[in-house]
Amino acid sequence: MGKVRICLIGAGRVAKVHGFNLKVHIPSSEVVAVVDNQLSIARKLAEELGVARVFKDYQKALHWDKFDAVVVTTPTFTHHPIVVDAAQAGKHVFCEKPITLNLKEADSMIEECQKNGVKLQIGFMRRFDPEFILAKRKVEEGVIGELLLIKSTGRGPGLPPEWAWDIQKSGGMLAEVASHDFDALMWFTQSRLETVEAIAANYRCPDLKIRYPRFYDTAVVLGTFYNGKMGVIDMSCPVGYGYDARVELLGSEGVMFVGDVRGKNLSWSTRDKGMNLLQYLSWRERFKEGYIAELQHFINSIIKNTSPLVSGEDGRRSLAAVIASNCSIQTGKKLRVTY
Ligand SMILES: NC(=O)c1ccc[n+]([C@@H]2O[C@H](COP(=O)([O-])OP(=O)(O)OC[C@H]3O[C@@H](n4cnc5c(N)ncnc54)[C@H](O)[C@@H]3O)[C@@H](O)[C@H]2O)c1
Incomplete structure (x- = not known):
């Protein structure tokens, strides 16, 4: 197989x-259409990518047909129809998280990809981050004994685009940020x-x-x-101070920390200002390697005909937990997650 030809569907922030990453x-x-x-x-x-073909309507791009896979980075509420149509057109699918807004849609996305023999990978790039991978391996090797408790902090510096403020379109900040x-x-x-x-608050x-009554930022x-x-x-945005993604794993024999709010491995101290540390300011920066590795993995899975490590089912179970958590916020009750 030659180069895997990609059509980017959605040309916003993550696109x-x-x-x-694909180009460089x-x-x-090879990205052949946007x-x-x-x-x-x-x-x-x-223009920035040096790609000749541009479409306003993704259906027209599917009809043009001169590509092997799509990278879907449109707003969450559009993932379902686009992924289903792309799968039916025989295109492999990389779809950004969250997979979609409800389990019925997630099921049909997974089913259509299976039925049409195309790959489906969801954009959980943390799984491809070197620190997360090493931590996972160390936990499996038992370095902290039996894992008992895991805490994950996800905080973004700014607000996502306006469509995401509407829980009907994004699944709320637990879907947008904490998936x-x-x-x-x-x-x-x-x-x-x-x-x-x-629990949640704004x-x-x-x-x-006022405009989005169910909006919460924390x-x-x-x-x-x-x-x-x-x-x-614990999730919050917009925190302003930087992009803060940390996990703490408590085991029977110790504890492990993944990520650090101090971010980069450079610090300096001056007479008048005390200690200066460099933080990660955005998700692009913090997970730079993870974003490249997840797409490389997707492309390899097409070339080698292997199953992507992050599947539609993984996207679906994260979504199920988000849905139950949003419901718990509304009802004030502890709930069982329905899968
Ligand atoms: N993995 C990550 O770290 C990460 C980071 C940011 C966003 N995301 C996810 O990626 C998706 C997009 O987020 P974003 O911040 O890039 O959004 P965005 O609003 O910046 O970009 C979305 C783009 O899609 C276009 N669009 C909307 N509907 C369309 C349609 N039907 N057909 C074609 N184009 C359409 C919009 O015009 C816009 O340019 C969301 O699901 C979001 O949760 C993931």
Whole structure:
């Protein structure tokens, strides 16, 4: 097989990261078309990437047909129809998290990909981050004994785009920001969340509550797992101070920390200012290597005809936990997660 030809569907924030990673870091791939329903946005990214074909309507791109796979980075509420149509057109699918908004849609996305013999990978790039991979291996080797409790902190510097403020379109900030944390919890514990109990508040964006009554910017989720472990997620955005993704794993024989708010390995001290440390300011920066590695993995799985390590089912179980947590926020009850 020659280069895997990619059509980017969506040309916004994360599309730019994926587009440049494919172009610069993954020579076994080639971006051949860019789609965005705002044509000027598609044109701009296509120009930056040196891509000739631009489409406003993804159906027209599927009809054009001169590619092998799609990278879907449109807003969450559009993932379902696009992934189903792409699968039916025989295209392999890399779809950003969260997979979609409800389990019925997730099921049909997974089913259509299976039925049409195409790969489906969900964008949980933390699974490809060198620190997360090493931590997972060390936990499996038993360096902290038996894993008992996992805490995941996910905080973003700014607000996502406006469509994401509407819980009907994004699944709320637990879906938009904390999907990764839910996935990390279940990946590390090798189990599924059985119950969740969540609280949330809108501390930072009072204006948004007027237009989007269910908007929250900060949440805490307590979870129990089928294998008896415990989990905690704390999520907040926009925190302003940087992009803060940390996991703490408590075991019977010790503790492990993944990530650090201090970020980069450079610090300096001056007479008048005390200690200066460099933080990660964005998700692009913090998971730079993970974003490249996840796409390389997707391309390799097409070339080698292997199953992607992060599957549609992984996207679905993170979504199930998000849905139950949003419901817990509304009802004030501890709930069983329905898968
Ligand atoms: N993995 C990560 O770390 C990460 C980071 C950011 C966003 N995301 C996810 O990626 C997705 C996109 O997020 P974003 O921040 O890039 O959004 P965005 O709003 O910046 O970009 C989305 C783009 O899709 C276009 N679009 C909307 N509907 C379309 C349609 N039907 N057909 C074609 N184009 C359409 C919009 O015009 C926009 O340019 C979301 O699901 C989000 O949760 C993941």
